[in-house]
Amino acid sequence: MTTRTQNRFAHTYTLLRKALPDEPGWLSELRDEAFENFKALGLPTVKHEEWRWTNLKRIADTDFVPAELAEVSEAQLAKYLIEDADEIRLVFVNGHFADKLSKLPTIPDGLVIEPISRVLGSDEGLQVKLGRFAEPTQPFTALNTALFTDGAYIRAGNSLTIQTPIHVLYVSTDSDAPAVSSPRTLVLAGESSELRVIESFVGHGNSPRLVNSVTEIVAKGNAAVRHVKLLRESDGTSHLGWTELNVERDANVSSHSINLDAGLARNDVHAVLAAEGANCSLNGLVLGRDRQHFDNHIVVDHVRPHGTSSQLYRAVVDDKSRSVFAGKVIVRQGAHGTDAQQQNNNLLLSNDAKVDTKPQLEIYTDDVKCSHGATSGQLNPEAIFFLRCRGLDETHARNLLTYAFANNVIEHIKIDPVRLALEKLLTERFAGLLGGSP
Numbered sequence: 001m002t003t004r005t006q007n008r009f010a011h012t013y014t015l016l017r018k019a020l021p022d023e024p025g026w027l028s029e030l031r032d033e034a035f036e037n038f039k040a041l042g043l044p045t046v047k048h049e050e051w052r053w054t055n056l057k058r059i060a061d062t063d064f065v066p067a068e069l070a071e072v073s074e075a076q077l078a079k080y081l082i083e084d085a086d087e088i089r090l091v092f093v094n095g096h097f098a099d100k101l102s103k104l105p106t107i108p109d110g111l112v113i114e115p116i117s118r119v120l121g122s123d124e125g126l127q128v129k130l131g132r133f134a135e136p137t138q139p140f141t142a143l144n145t146a147l148f149t150d151g152a153y154i155r156a157g158n159s160l161t162i163q164t165p166i167h168v169l170y171v172s173t174d175s176d177a178p179a180v181s182s183p184r185t186l187v188l189a190g191e192s193s194e195l196r197v198i199e200s201f202v203g204h205g206n207s208p209r210l211v212n213s214v215t216e217i218v219a220k221g222n223a224a225v226r227h228v229k230l231l232r233e234s235d236g237t238s239h240l241g242w243t244e245l246n247v248e249r250d251a252n253v254s255s256h257s258i259n260l261d262a263g264l265a266r267n268d269v270h271a272v273l274a275a276e277g278a279n280c281s282l283n284g285l286v287l288g289r290d291r292q293h294f295d296n297h298i299v300v301d302h303v304r305p306h307g308t309s310s311q312l313y314r315a316v317v318d319d320k321s322r323s324v325f326a327g328k329v330i331v332r333q334g335a336h337g338t339d340a341q342q343q344n345n346n347l348l349l350s351n352d353a354k355v356d357t358k359p360q361l362e363i364y365t366d367d368v369k370c371s372h373g374a375t376s377g378q379l380n381p382e383a384i385f386f387l388r389c390r391g392l393d394e395t396h397a398r399n400l401l402t403y404a405f406a407n408n409v410i411e412h413i414k415i416d417p418v419r420l421a422l423e424k425l426l427t428e429r430f431a432g433l434l435g436g437s438p
Helices: 003-021 023-041 074-080 124-129 139-147 379-389 396-412 414-432
Strands: 088-093 111-115 152-155 166-170 179-181 184-189 194-203 209-219 224-232 238-249 252-263 265-273 279-288 293-303 308-317 322-330 340-350 355-365 369-377
Touching: 003 023, 003 139, 003 184, 023 111, 023 139, 023 238, 074 166, 074 194, 088 111, 111 279, 124 184, 152 166, 166 209, 179 355, 184 194, 184 224, 184 340, 194 209, 194 238, 194 252, 209 224, 209 252, 224 238, 224 265, 238 252, 238 279, 252 265, 252 293, 252 396, 252 414, 265 279, 265 322, 279 322, 293 308, 308 322, 308 396, 322 340, 322 369, 340 355, 340 396, 379 396, 396 414
Parallel strands: 088 166, 152 184, 166 194, 179 209, 184 209, 194 224, 209 238, 224 252, 238 265, 252 279, 265 293, 279 308, 293 322, 308 340, 322 355, 340 369
Antiparallel strands: 111 152
């Protein structure tokens, strides 16, 4: 990181600290330590192996100010909501809690759903857990820890099952100067509990902005967490997201990353299967158009025996868009009985679209079942011919095949209202992309 870039973010940090209200001493110390880590780590460049396909020059060359709370109407929010009458909703605008847009009905004992700002001084679990799993040892987790203003805190007690989706909606709006917001989500699922959490990141307007998010999900023994991240940012947004999963004994976590819109987006998912019998399922979909750039980096770390993991990431790229996938499975010494599967498939709809893929396995023990694979190509002419022979014109045949390719990821989502909404969105997206309707 150049001195000029370092000074830019130092100025941003100074502005934020001046604007923040009084906060607990432990959080101020955490922020200062994190920003020092960020300065030491620096902003990654294409010379770093893990960033060689994603250029952050548009971030490094921009002077960002902390994003401020802005007015957003319910009408503007309507198309991003989940069609579930019982939905629990937390809304944040430019990183600040929007009470009037949120929906917090009466919740059962043992369940906490609050903005972090409301529980900073009263919940000891927050102090102990915040930043413990997504440690500020990566540049953008460190920057988020230094700059975050608010976010969602969700904690379910032991044996508590919540069928109602919990929707955390992070909204970014236009501002006079390029702005940065740093959403933070912390989900703690107690033993034998069950949660459904949706994070939506949406953008209004197209002014330059940086959204740098961190999500920490901890699933205690035998817990089940279903998580979906929906990216619907504006083309002026650079989105950097880190999702940290800590999965304990016999717990099961599924996390789906659905990348629908952003100018530039990088999603890092780091899953630690920390105890025997831990399970996780990671799925992702990219729909790229124009010059959009999406980068998904996944690490699944099997620490203990008899864990299972699966990854299915698919990308549909058109125009001059680009999709990057780098997936790594690590099987530690002694983690015998591991079953890890990884698959990346890419569909290119234009000659100018690009795909980079790098599946990896690192195995340090015996008695495991692991596989990985990747494919990239265009629609199969024989499949198009088959459908045309059955009465479809070429446009509808291509449309149907593209929809089926993308929907293979969507159908893994086990939160019904989200899956149905995304199936509808896919239908609309491909109708506009390819002409006609499926």
